[in-house]
Amino acid sequence: MDTKPQILVVDDKPEIAKVIKIQMSLEYDVIYFSRPIEALSWLHSGHIPQLIISDVYMPEMNGFEFLQSLKNSSMFTSIPVIVLSSLENSGERIKLLEIGADDFILKPFNPQELKIRVRNILRKR
Template structure:
């Protein structure tokens, strides 16, 4: 088993002394650090290889940190990339502007390097957890989609794809019907919430109602029941 490569970070700061000190400290902590003296150079480095996290100053010539972050967030490749602001601009209004622009953390100079390392590790850990969750969701979605396809095939082979509705009438609200249709497509709660512009918790509530109304206990059981009784569009 190969050893995992250390996380690669990008540090953008126009102060040579601070840039070198932060680079050395982060490398001592086991990170690989690319450095840039301005936003343009930082952007060019990111075209060659995407770092796992960006640390940038705000007060820089030509393109400042706020503008650099806006440029990153406008690019789909870097929209969710963790970004830390290191800056002498420590007023509350500056912090608010930083967070509104899309930074993940804000450290005012002078700062404790140990705090910077803790923030970096925390953001990288959260990013890794998020990616693992997306991977798990994708795997579960694929499994459910496959099961649904098998159910539809089986019902089609049995000539039941257009069976008459169940004699037990099930009254579904328009929202319940919409969610049932999307469940039958194989979508997970997160995708359904995104499609219907609502919260995941709301979707979970409606899926639970559908389980209750149909007497089923899982998504595949729900889809099988819905297809057998003509409940989906």
């Protein structure tokens, strides 16, 4: 039996993860953490998802720091990352893309659009 590709969702709001899981669960195995530190621990324990969806504004470690940690690690640098945030400042969005985000989607988001963007990124890999 084929296993579904894994998507890691990191967002401090469980309702966002629930929407993503509902939209994606037929095609993807969605793993969720509300804290970036927990997500990094999970990654360092040997789990390598096909894609990560991350918020920016989270307690303890923000999305900039989380993304920087991923892109500074040779183990995780090739994992595509979609940033999902209400961040409307163009300069900060550009900074996230420069750090290594593969895409940026503004909240509130259309779940179908997110699903298509995920599919397109994974198809190119």
